[in-house]
Amino acid sequence: MRAPDRRIALGLHRSRHQRDQLTNALDLGITAIDTAFSYRGFASHTILADIGRGLLDRFTISTKVGFFPRPGGAEHSLDPARLIGALEQTNRVLGRAPDLVFLHNPEHSLRDAVTGRAHDALARACAVLADATDKGLCGAWGVSTWDPSPLADAIDTTVAKPAVLMVRCGLLVGVHTLRAADLLAHRWGDHSTQVWGMSPFSGNAHDPVWSRFDARVFLRERPDHVTQVQAAFRTAYALPRVSTVAVGTDNPVHLRELVDALTFEVDEQAVLQYRDLLLGGARQDAHKRS
Template sequence: MNTRFAAGTYRCRDVFQSASAAVDLGVTWIDTAPNYAAGTAEVSLRPLLDACPQVRVSTKVGFVPPSDRQAAREAGVLPYGGDRGHCLTGPCIAWQLALSRARLGRVPDIVFVHNPEHGRTDRAGLSLVLREAFEALEGAATSGWIGAYGVATWAGLSNGMFTIPELTAAAEAAGGPHHHFRAVQFPVSLLCLAVVADALDGHGALADARESGLDVFASAALGGGELLGAMTRELVRVITPAVSPAQAALLVALSAPGVSRVLLSADTPAHWADALGAADHERLSTGRLRKVIDVVGT
């Protein structure tokens, strides 16, 4: 069993094949979204989830893929003509959750609010959007339609559109002290070392998440594959000797303070086996992480 990784399904060539290879090697969590694989990712995962009830799954709300927009408009849940393809109103969230449950064949363990900063520049306006979304998700969790909820963001935390304390406060406003806000998902990698440097100094998103008791799903740990071509022998040695380039890059994310799971997409069992080998190594020490930051920069 491997609890330090989660199988991501973003940009997978074959969602079922990739996730199956991960599960065969002991990965117990799969992360997906309605808009992944041109809107087919959730349906593709159902046979695997049916066969593996022990595997947990997270999905998302927010982006409505082109294949679903006509149905969403007919249901009256997609405002502004669906031009943006992104909606976090209560009715749209409820509609997407029902669709995801049907496609996955089960209640998702976590539902992430997907890039709530998308297309928005007004922090006050975004705060209202998040409040409505959290109220809808609290209702869904109370009704047993989802296990819990979180926020998956690409840039919302790094660009200051919202903070972990603000998200926690919004959850408390929506659900009281026993709210169902459980996790955040954002990039942590050699390409995003500022968040690691902040955590080592006891502040920033990772430190705030740990203080709030939130699970952190580190996304883009290999930079969408970009990092593999940049992993020189010298850089690998700075991180730790006797590992593959992929393992060295992944160790940085795995070792970042506050990270619960690292999201990874891999196409073949061989790629998965190599990557998962990173979990066999000890986490990098604070001193080693600081050395990596000094060499690579933030």
């Protein structure tokens, strides 16, 4: 069994939710689980409590609230009563308070709101999670956002600061999302706010795109045994800069491959040049449109 390494959280978004996933993760030194109230048709917490019996105390658990069941699917809401109700249910089902609770993709409820209303809705949602933390319903709270663009204009110094901000990361993250994530982290972050990443392969580590270019150019050293997947995963920690990445897989070999990737070092200069290329392309597109 390896020593614990908090740079990877086992994501359960597309997971089959099986006990051997948890034991394999522990063997590899992964002691963090990331799930959500809405995963697996709103059954993730129930399944996790069942398959993790006797194991969950060895993990830190992060989860998310913001999506709620409705006939035929799910709906998003920032209503404080619904958020706190979901968090209370999470505590009952897991039999413990989660270590971290994210506000789940708040942009879904903010995108079409005018700035003032968006600010107020987000401020109320953040305040209820901050209060829940004070009351012991969770160890800390954060914000998980797939599209950070609508959030940057909705926050100011009156909106509570999250302990963790989770954003998409990796080589396939578009330049507009990268810039929005950087802006949000700058406006909302301070020395006590962590930034986590998610979806480092944009949902598919086996996409043919990973064989079309050599992601190893972003590593400081390029040993022969490093794979394209490993190089892409390690580089994801720098696009944008994150301390932990939530990544899901039911394949223990793939999970071991990702853990081994953490031994490599990123070439920061290569990443900066890549970002400059993305920004240059975005400026040219904007110039053409104008």
